[in-house]
Amino acid sequence: MSGTADYATIGVVGAGSYGAALALAATRAGHAVRFWARDPETVAAIARDRRAPRLPEIELPETIVATAVLAELADCDALIVAVPTQNLRSACLDLAAQLPAGIPIVSAAKGIEQARGLFPTQIIESALPGARTAILSGPSFAIDIGRGLPTAVTLAAREPQLAQALAEALSSPAFRIYHSDDPRGVEIGGAAKNVLAIAAGIAIGLGLGESARAALVARGFAELRRFGEAYGGEAETLMGLSGLGDVVLSCASPQSRNFAYGLALGQGRKPAEAAGGKLAEGAFTAPILVEMARSRQVETPIAEAVADIIAGHIGVAEAVAALLARPIRAER
Numbered sequence: 001m002s003g004t005a006d007y008a009t010i011g012v013v014g015a016g017s018y019g020a021a022l023a024l025a026a027t028r029a030g031h032a033v034r035f036w037a038r039d040p041e042t043v044a045a046i047a048r049d050r051r052a053p054r055l056p057e058i059e060l061p062e063t064i065v066a067t068a069v070l071a072e073l074a075d076c077d078a079l080i081v082a083v084p085t086q087n088l089r090s091a092c093l094d095l096a097a098q099l100p101a102g103i104p105i106v107s108a109a110k111g112i113e114q115a116r117g118l119f120p121t122q123i124i125e126s127a128l129p130g131a132r133t134a135i136l137s138g139p140s141f142a143i144d145i146g147r148g149l150p151t152a153v154t155l156a157a158r159e160p161q162l163a164q165a166l167a168e169a170l171s172s173p174a175f176r177i178y179h180s181d182d183p184r185g186v187e188i189g190g191a192a193k194n195v196l197a198i199a200a201g202i203a204i205g206l207g208l209g210e211s212a213r214a215a216l217v218a219r220g221f222a223e224l225r226r227f228g229e230a231y232g233g234e235a236e237t238l239m240g241l242s243g244l245g246d247v248v249l250s251c252a253s254p255q256s257r258n259f260a261y262g263l264a265l266g267q268g269r270k271p272a273e274a275a276g277g278k279l280a281e282g283a284f285t286a287p288i289l290v291e292m293a294r295s296r297q298v299e300t301p302i303a304e305a306v307a308d309i310i311a312g313h314i315g316v317a318e319a320v321a322a323l324l325a326r327p328i329r330a331e332r
């Protein structure tokens with residue numbers, strides 16, 4: 001496999017479901033993997049059961065070595081960081097003392113940092129000045145990657161050669177990675193699709209029907225495109241795997257935690273309970289996305305409705321009525 005020799009050992013930071021899936025993908029692509037969990041019980045569970053607690057269906061081969069010792073990442077050739085967006089900064093600050101200069105760091109997070117309005121590669125660059133960053137995003141449920149089902153994602157970096165080398169090194173027959181030099185476009189798609197998945201879930205939970213879902217997804221995608229272009233994403237990227245592709249997946253399936261969260265809201269659950277203890281990144285992204293959209297005069301009525309519902313400012317039925325009452329206008 002081209003590039004494998006340059007990236008003999010891959011470190012994966014964050015032992016949740018996606019971290020486990022990407023550790024599997026990396027080892028299937030021929031790499032040794034150091035799988036770092038902050039919590040020693042998770043490391044002990046992986047060593048004992050050969051399964052990650054958040055992806056228990058899939059056995060982890062011995063080529064994936066779990067560790068809670070950050071220093072053991074120091075001689076990795078590249079790192080994949082798969083922690084929730086709001087925790088990415090603290091994970092990077094923990095890593096700071098251990099990292100060799102110039103090591104590529106690939107974020108797998110899909111969101112925007114609430115406190116600062118930063119996308120994942122910007123968070124890493126602000127916590128680890130000088131880092132060589134990349135973003136991996138696209139339609140891919142952890143369990144599908146884990147099962148070895150065909151999956152295609154995008155890996156983007158400002159350095160095109162880095163994106164290409166990492167994409168080649170981490171791809172395997174069922175896990176196809178396209179490369180891109182538009183990290184901003186890729187991370188905007190990943191963040192915004194989660195907000196749209198919540199909206200789609202709400203529509204289905206309310207019983208509005210499949211026609212309503214399709215309308216919401218198409219109009220929501222128009223919001224994603226406007227927002228994406230205002231923040232420097234390329235139109236082609238937003239139409240690709242990490243934008244449109246992930247909207248299609250996440251808005252269609254209750255397997256998406258964001259969709260499931262919206263579904264629960266639509267069925268009358270309160271925002272504080274609707275996630276059922278699972279990560280719904282879009283709930284953290286919606287308010288900051290709306291704030292950032294407003295600051296650049298970008299209209300995002302669907303994202304605004306999601307943010308208002310989550311904040312408890314309006315109920316789901318009221319939000320739908322407000323969307324339906326918007327003036328008739330040209331489609332764009």
Ligand SMILES: NC(=O)C1=CN([C@@H]2O[C@H](COP(=O)(O)OP(=O)(O)OC[C@H]3O[C@@H](n4cnc5c(N)ncnc54)[C@H](O)[C@@H]3O)[C@@H](O)[C@H]2O)C=CC1
Binds near residue numbers: 013
């Ligand atoms: N699960 C999936 O199918 C997919 C997830 N993603 C993205 O991957 C990111 C991670 O999500 P999941 O793995 O699904 O979440 P998860 O809830 O399964 O796991 C999150 C993991 O991150 C760890 N963690 C949290 N803060 C940390 C820190 N400061 N340092 C080290 N570890 C920390 C937690 O202990 C937990 O093991 C999210 O941004 C999500 O949107 C992207 C594509 C697919």
Ligand SMILES: O=C(CO)COP(=O)(O)O
Binds near residue numbers: 139141142255258
């Ligand atoms: O990003 C994902 C699929 O591409 C996973 O979606 P959820 O985080 O909504 O489960």
